[in-house]
Amino acid sequence: xxxxxxxxxxxxxxxxxxxxxxxxxxxxxxxxLAEADxxxxxxNSFITILHEQALAKxxxxxxxxxxxxxxxxxxxxxxxxxxxxATKGIRTTVGSKVLKDHIPAEDAEVVTRCIEAGAIIIGxxxxxxxxxxxxxxxxxxGAVHNPWGLEHIPGGSSGGGGxxxxxxxxxxxxxxxxxxxxxxxxxFCGVVGLKQTFGxxxxxxxxxxxxxxxxxxxxxxxxxxxxxxxxxxxxxxxLDPSTVxxxxxxxxxxxxxxxxxxxxxxxxxxxxxxxxPEVEVAIRKAITALxxxxxxxxxxxxxxxxxxxxxxxxxxxxxxxxxxxxxxxNRDDYGPSVLYRTLAGQFxxxxxxxxxxxxxxxxxxxxxxxxxxxDCIVTPTTPVTxxxxxxxxxxxxxxxxxxxxxxxGMVTRNTAPTNSTGLPAITVPCGFDQRGLPxxxxxxxxxxQEELLFxxxxxxxxxxxxxxxxxxVVAGC
Amino acid sequence: MxxxxxxxxxxxxxxxxxxxxxxxxxxxxxxxENYLAAAAQLDELDLSDVMSARLYRTQELGEANV
Numbered sequence: 118x119x120x121x122x123x124x125x126x127x128x129x130x131x132x133x134x135x136x137x138x139x140x141x142x143x144x145x146x147x148x149x150l151a152e153a154d155x156x157x158x159x160x161n162s163f164i165t166i167l168h169e170q171a172l173a174k175x176x177x178x179x180x181x182x183x184x185x186x187x188x189x190x191x192x193x194x195x196x197x198x199x200x201x202x203a204t205k206g207i208r209t210t211v212g213s214k215v216l217k218d219h220i221p222a223e224d225a226e227v228v229t230r231c232i233e234a235g236a237i238i239i240g241x242x243x244x245x246x247x248x249x250x251x252x253x254x255x256x257x258x259g260a261v262h263n264p265w266g267l268e269h270i271p272g273g274s275s276g277g278g279g280x281x282x283x284x285x286x287x288x289x290x291x292x293x294x295x296x297x298x299x300x301x302x303x304x305f306c307g308v309v310g311l312k313q314t315f316g317x318x319x320x321x322x323x324x325x326x327x328x329x330x331x332x333x334x335x336x337x338x339x340x341x342x343x344x345x346x347x348x349x350x351x352x353x354x355x356l357d358p359s360t361v362x363x364x365x366x367x368x369x370x371x372x373x374x375x376x377x378x379x380x381x382x383x384x385x386x387x388x389x390x391x392x393x394p395e396v397e398v399a400i401r402k403a404i405t406a407l408x409x410x411x412x413x414x415x416x417x418x419x420x421x422x423x424x425x426x427x428x429x430x431x432x433x434x435x436x437x438x439x440x441x442x443x444x445x446x447n448r449d450d451y452g453p454s455v456l457y458r459t460l461a462g463q464f465x466x467x468x469x470x471x472x473x474x475x476x477x478x479x480x481x482x483x484x485x486x487x488x489x490x491x492d493c494i495v496t497p498t499t500p501v502t503x504x505x506x507x508x509x510x511x512x513x514x515x516x517x518x519x520x521x522x523x524x525x526g527m528v529t530r531n532t533a534p535t536n537s538t539g540l541p542a543i544t545v546p547c548g549f550d551q552r553g554l555p556x557x558x559x560x561x562x563x564x565x566q567e568e569l570l571f572x573x574x575x576x577x578x579x580x581x582x583x584x585x586x587x588x589x590v591v592a593g594c
Numbered sequence: 595m596x597x598x599x600x601x602x603x604x605x606x607x608x609x610x611x612x613x614x615x616x617x618x619x620x621x622x623x624x625x626x627e628n629y630l631a632a633a634a635q636l637d638e639l640d641l642s643d644v645m646s647a648r649l650y651r652t653q654e655l656g657e658a659n660v
Contacts, residue, residue: 424639426632433629437612444612457618461625463611464602469633475644476636523625 120148121593124285128342132190142193146175149195162277165241192235197290200241203322212244214450225322242277256452264588269503272305274298279306297532303544304498304557315539316361319354327435330536340575344368382417382491399548399556428537430473437462454522498544498557546583
C-alpha cells in the first residue's frame with residue numbers, strides 16, 4: 118500500500134493492520150510527517166512539527182507491538198494536539214505571543230492517555246490566538262487554510278486540527294471546544310468533531326481557560342474513529358474536579374445498530390431561524406435520510422433558547438479572570454481581536470453573571486424535558502459555510518455579522534449552547550455548498566449518552582453525500 | 595441599553611479594572627452592548643427561585659450511573 122493510500126485510511130481501518138504487523142508505525146509516522154511538511158506551506162496547520170520526537174516514539178511503539186504489547190486501536194497512530202493542550206517538554210504557545218516560549222512541565226491528562234494508548238504525537242496544531250475565536254487566522258503564527266478552499270477559514274479555534282484531519286496529515290487531532298471550537302472545524306473542514314458531555318473528559322492541562330464549559334474533544338475522519346478516541350480520553354480524573362466518576366461504556370458497541378427505534382427531535386425554533394439557504398437544504402435532506410434509515414422524527418420546541426445569548430455572559434466574565442495575569446504582564450503582546458473581546462468581560466455585573474447561570478439551568482431543564490420524548494436532536498452545526506479568511510463580516514438574512522472579535526458570535530450560535538448546558542454533541546459532514554465547502558450536521562444527545570450519538574451519526578455517515586469525498590490537497594486526490 | 599464611555603471609565607477607576615484607552619473602548623463597546631442586550635432580555639424573567647446550572651442531577655447521569 119502506498120503512503121498516499123495509507124494516509125487516506127481511518128483509524129478503524131489502520132488499527133488491525135498495525136496490530137498484525139502489516140503496517141509499520143514507523144513508516145506510517147514517516148509518511149504523516151512527510152505530508153505535514155508538504156502541506157505546511159499550504160495549510161499552515163502546525164505551530165510545531167515534532168519530527169525527531171515522533172519518529173523516536175514510533176520506533177518505541179513498533180518495538181512494543183513486535184513484543185506482543187499491542188495497546189489498542191490508537192497504537193502507532195499519528196495524531197495532532199492543539200497547541201493549547203500542555204505537552205511536557207514541548208513548547209505550548211496557546212497560539213499566543215505571550216506564551217511563545219512556554220514549555221510545560223507536565224502533560225495534560227488527555228495527552229498522557231493518548232501516549233499510554235500508543236498514539237504518536239506528530240505536532241502541535243495552529244489555532245486562534247488563545248483559542249478565542251472561530252477563524253484560526255492567527256496574528257502571530259499565520260492563518261490556517263481550509264483544505265476545501267484555501268482562501269477560506271477552517272473554523273476555529275481548533276482550525277489546525279480540522280485542516281490536518283481533513284487533508285490526511287493526522288488520523289485524529291485533539292481540539293478544545295468552549296463555544297464550538299471542535300465542531301466548527303469539524304463542520305467547515307468536512308470531518309467529524311465531538312464535544313462530549315461536560316465532565317466526561319479531563320480538562321487538566323488545558324491552558325488559559327475558565328474551565329467553565331470547556332471540553333477537550335476529538336476531530337476525526339469518521340464516527341467510528343471518534344468513538345475510538347473518546348474511549349481513550351474518557352474517564353474520571355481524580356485531579357480534575359470537573360470530571361464525574363460515571364462508568365465509561367464501550368463506545369464502539371452500538372455503532373452498527375442503525376436507527377430503528379430511535380426518535381430524533383427537529384427544533385421548530387432557534388436553530389433554523391437564521392440559516393443560509395444552502396445549509397438548510399443540506400440539513401433538511403439529511404433529516405429525510407435519517408427518516409429513510411428508520412428514525413422517527415418529531416418536531417420539538419425550545420422556547421427558552423430565545424435567552425441563549427445570555428448564557429454567554431458568564432463566559433465573558435470567566436474569560437477576563439483567565440486572562441487577567443497575562444493582561445497585567447503582557448498586554449502589548451495580545452492581538453486586538455482577543456484583547457478587546459476579553460477586556461469587555463470586566464464590565465459584567467455580578468447580578469448578570471448569576472442570572473446567566475440561572476438561565477443555563479432553565480435551558481438545561483428544557484432540554485431535559487425534550488429528551489424525555491426524543492433520543493437526540495438534529496440541528497445545523499453552523500448557520501453558514503466557511504467564510505473567507507479575508508472577510509471581516511458575512512451576510513445572513515440580509516444582515517452583516519462579524520466573523521471575529523467583539524460582536525461576533527453568529528458562527529457559534531448553534532454550537533455554543535451545548536457548552537453551557539454540557540450536553541454532548543457531534544458534527545458529521547452532510548454535503549457541500551455550491552462553492553464546494555462542507556456543511557455539518559449536528560446531533561445533540563442526553564448527558565453521558567455519547568454512544569447513542571455515535572450510533573445515530575454512524576448510521577447517517579454511511580448515506581451522507583460527503584462519504585468518500587476528499588479535498589484536492591490530499592495526496593493522490 | 596446604551597452605556598457611556600464615561601460610565602465604563604468610572605467603573606475601571608472605582609473598581610480597579612484593567613485600564614482601557616478611549617480608542618480601545620470604542621472597540622470593546624460592541625461586545626459590551628451585546629452583553630447588555632442579552633442581560634436586558636432577562637428582565638422579563640423571574641429568576642429568583644431558579645437554581646444555578648453547573649451540576650447535573652443524579653438522574654441526568656442515566657440509570658446505570660446512579
